[in-house]
Amino acid sequence: MQYRIGIEESEIGNSEYIGILSSSKYENLARYFHPWHAPRFDRSMQITIPGGTLIIETLDFSRIAAYSLCAGDDLWIGSGVRWRIRPGENNVTPTVKLYRMSYDPLQPPDSRRSRAHWFGSIPRISVGTRQQMAAALRSMRLDDPTLVGGPADIVQSLLDSDDSTFLYWHPLLIDNDGVVLVVIKASRPIDIDTYLSRDHALIEALLIRAVHDGGEALVWLRFVLGRHLDIEENYLFPKWVEVGGDEKEVPKLLRDHHFIRDYLDHFDSPDFKAHIFFNLLDGHDEKEERSVYSKIKDVERSAGTSGEAIRDISRLSVKMC
Numbered sequence: 545m546q547y548r549i550g551i552e553e554s555e556i557g558n559s560e561y562i563g564i565l566s567s568s569k570y571e572n573l574a575r576y577f578h579p580w581h582a583p584r585f586d587r588s589m590q591i592t593i594p595g596g597t598l599i600i601e602t603l604d605f606s607r608i609a610a611y612s613l614c615a616g617d618d619l620w621i622g623s624g625v626r627w628r629i630r631p632g633e634n635n636v637t638p639t640v641k642l643y644r645m646s647y648d649p650l651q652p653p654d655s656r657r658s659r660a661h662w663f664g665s666i667p668r669i670s671v672g673t674r675q676q677m678a679a680a681l682r683s684m685r686l687d688d689p690t691l692v693g694g695p696a697d698i699v700q701s702l703l704d705s706d707d708s709t710f711l712y713w714h715p716l717l718i719d720n721d722g723v724v725l726v727v728i729k730a731s732r733p734i735d736i737d738t739y740l741s742r743d744h745a746l747i748e749a750l751l752i753r754a755v756h757d758g759g760e761a762l763v764w765l766r767f768v769l770g771r772h773l774d775i776e777e778n779y780l781f782p783k784w785v786e787v788g789g790d791e792k793e794v795p796k797l798l799r800d801h802h803f804i805r806d807y808l809d810h811f812d813s814p815d816f817k818a819h820i821f822f823n824l825l826d827g828h829d830e831k832e833e834r835s836v837y838s839k840i841k842d843v844e845r846s847a848g849t850s851g852e853a854i855r856d857i858s859r860l861s862v863k864m865c
């Protein structure tokens with residue numbers, strides 16, 4: 545089978561081979577890709593295996609898709625697509641080749657870089673009261689995202705919902721006029737690494753839309769990215785150190801945040817370079833997904849407290865109302 549995820553056949557033809565990730569450098573290549581990972585904005589990856597089967601997962605807006613890779617199969621992952629080897633699968637060592645994709649540095653990054661199209665296809669609804677929010681939740685289809693606008697206290701009805709273990713939301717805006725949220729009623733629980741990696745993907749999608757359209761997407765980008773950085777600084781990094789993360793890495797992550805905020809402040813400036821901003825986010829997000837998020841996820845899993853970090857973040861969101 546041939547799988548192309550987030551990449552066209554013509555782009556594969558125009559890709560330049562860079563090199564292969566060797567298992568001598570990465571002690572256990574399968575384990576190396578257990579955390580979520582996305583090829584950078586000008587990169588793509590080709591994955592094959594010598595024998596057996598290997599489950600590759602990709603992160604969509606509201607789902608995790610799984611591909612069962614066999615010998616002879618050929619799987620390409622385009623830039624910005626978050627993927628991983630299903631955690632627990634260690635027996636088959638994949639061959640992972642890296643490619644560089646051409647782009648014009650004078651043009652804004654195009655939408656192939658991200659899941660920018662997600663927003664075009666999400667149904668939007670408005671609710672006026674918590675009761676209407678509760679009714680909307682009941683009629684939501686499992687694993688389909690919905691964009692919900694309404695008064696600020698509908699967030700409380702999400703927290704109070706009986707389904708709260710399987711209910712996830714990403715606020716796009718919380719201000720005096722109310723809230724705009726992406727709400728997902730999921731068929732199964734997710735871990736903190738998946739929630740926050742999806743936040744990264746959401747930020748990239750908003751960045752692309754903001755670069756091309758400005759307007760609503762730029763307002764949402766500023767809010768989503770600001771909230772994301774605040775959550776990491778006030779909750780996640782301290783928690784990571786508490787569970788054994790390397791304290792010396794925190795100032796480096798905070799320095800990245802400083803540069804990210806600075807870029808965001810200069811978004812409207814003629815000097816703003818979207819490709820450089822993407823590069824900065826790519827490197828930073830990968831560090832977090834590989835070390836911070838996956839460590840907290842592993843600790844929660846072994847302690848049997850999966851989902852607790854997401855619930856803490858949700859309560860933080862309510863405080864921000």
Ligand SMILES: [Fe+2]
Nearest residue numbers: 773776828832
């Ligand atoms: Fe961060």
Ligand SMILES: [Fe+2]
Nearest residue numbers: 772776829832
């Ligand atoms: Fe992050």
